[in-house]
Amino acid sequence: MLKDVLLALSESSLGRRIATDAPFxxxxxxxxxxxETVEDALAAARALNEGGMHVSLDYLGESVNSAEKAxxxxxxxxxxxSAIGREExxxxxxxxxxxxxxxxxxxxxxxxxxxxxxxxxxRDLFIRFDMESAEYTQQTLDFFVERWNEGRRNVGVVxxxxxxxxxxxxxxxxRLGARxxxxxGAYKEPEEVAYxxxxxxxxxxxxxxxxxxxxxxxxxxxxHDEAMIQATKRFARDHRIDRDRFExxxxxxxxxxxxxxxxxxxxxxxxxxxxxxxxxxxFMRRMAERPANLLFVVDSIVRESPLGFLRGNGSRGRxxxx
Ligand code: FDA
Numbered sequence: 001m002l003k004d005v006l007l008a009l010s011e012s013s014l015g016r017r018i019a020t021d022a023p024f025x026x027x028x029x030x031x032x033x034x035x036e037t038v039e040d041a042l043a044a045a046r047a048l049n050e051g052g053m054h055v056s057l058d059y060l061g062e063s064v065n066s067a068e069k070a071x072x073x074x075x076x077x078x079x080x081x082s083a084i085g086r087e088e089x090x091x092x093x094x095x096x097x098x099x100x101x102x103x104x105x106x107x108x109x110x111x112x113x114x115x116x117x118x119x120x121x122x123r124d125l126f127i128r129f130d131m132e133s134a135e136y137t138q139q140t141l142d143f144f145v146e147r148w149n150e151g152r153r154n155v156g157v158v159x160x161x162x163x164x165x166x167x168x169x170x171x172x173x174x175r176l177g178a179r180x181x182x183x184x185g186a187y188k189e190p191e192e193v194a195y196x197x198x199x200x201x202x203x204x205x206x207x208x209x210x211x212x213x214x215x216x217x218x219x220x221x222x223x224h225d226e227a228m229i230q231a232t233k234r235f236a237r238d239h240r241i242d243r244d245r246f247e248x249x250x251x252x253x254x255x256x257x258x259x260x261x262x263x264x265x266x267x268x269x270x271x272x273x274x275x276x277x278x279x280x281x282x283f284m285r286r287m288a289e290r291p292a293n294l295l296f297v298v299d300s301i302v303r304e305s306p307l308g309f310l311r312g313n314g315s316r317g318r319x320x321x322x
Contacts, residue, residue: 002291007188010284019280029283032253033060034275038076041275042083044252045091052263053271054247055091056128057084060276061099067108070101074112076276078119085123092126094272097140106143117147121154126179128220131158133187134194141169148176158222160185161205162194170208174215181220181249182208186285206231213241220270222249224258233267243267251286 009015019025026036034044045055059077064070077095084091093116100112120127129144131137144157156179159166163185173180184201185194195201205223209232212219221232229248236246247268250259262269274282287293 003288004188006284006288006291010281010288015284016280019283020277029279032251032274032283032286033279034252034273036275036277036279038079038083038275041080041273042087042089044273044275045084045089046087048271048273049090051260053259053269055089056094056249056270056272057091058094058096058130058272058274059099060274060282061278062096062132062281063098063103064101065103067101067104070099070104070108070112073099074116077116081116081119081123081125081127084125092128092270093120094128094130096130096132097143098132098136102136102139102143106139109143113143113147117152117155121152124154126154126156128156128158128179128181131160131183131185134163134189137163137165144178145176148178156180156220158183159208161208162189162201164193164195166204166208167211170211170216174211174217177217179217179219180212181222182212183222183249184225186289202228210235213246214239216246219246220249221246222272224250224255226258229258229262254286 034041041057041059045057048055057080059073059080061073064073077093077100080093083089084093095113095116097109097113101109117127129140131140141157144155147155157173158181159169159173161182161184163169170180170182182205184205195204202225205225205228209219209221209228212221213232213235221228223229232246232248235241236243243266247270248262249270249272252271252273259269259271
């Protein structure tokens, strides 16, 4: 219920205006977002690399309807690609196609995306198309497969286990040899397209993970769910699948305890590092995934308000898991 409210708020422009104008909001969002500038993102990537983690940088933004804004986003992502190459970071890039003009049309989208794929290929870098809400699934997969059929191999896609169709999409991606990130899915979807119950989403995650580990091309298993992580480790061990054949992926600032543990155990782990000014919908989806995170927000508000003294100056506040 609360989850639904938070997901609805993530799409509300009024909610966005109120949150982004609030003075405390930026510092709260910093828990999940590396900062607003490219330099902030690069600094976070450097620190994670030093801790033995791979990175995927994500310039926040989605649902862009103006060509000018889509080109501007493309220019920032282009700068990120150059900087990764220049600084020899262990990082790739994730993009949302609606940020680059998917809602305008596919010809326009191609104009923005192709130079990014070229720039990335020159530097031997990989670009992943994030998956957005279900109304974009087919269009995104078609766009991906067209790039693949043009011979591009530095591009990958995301599949969400809450969708009924995903097991079939995993099989198709495996036949292509495409690189897939598997996640549960972060949007509010109707029962017609997505499993309403978590147990079904999780069971489908496990089925898809097993197919990807068996037949896939270096899949990214993206989850903070300890049961999913254990199932992946167990399957890999029982089927003698080498740790170099897949990676775990997790979000910046979420379950840092498990992040450290996976790296210490010798697994590949990639941290998805979002940055940019348009942090509101991303931040709200993180709240929806774990409404207990709201306690962290409320606590931050109290600490930064004139009432903060009630909690004492040294209060560290309640933080989300890890
Ligand atoms: P689940 O939501 O069941 O949570 C399991 C446990 O993880 C919780 O009990 C809690 O301990 C912890 N946890 C999860 N989320 C948390 C949070 N926000 N704060 C604190 N603790 C949290 N989705 C999408 O639709 N398209 C995409 O392209 C991507 N891309 C993507 C990349 C990467 C690297 C990751 C890790 C995730 C995505 N996602 C995504 C988001 C994904 O679909 C999903 O919404 C979240 O990962 C939460 O699902 P979990 O698998 O973590 O499990």
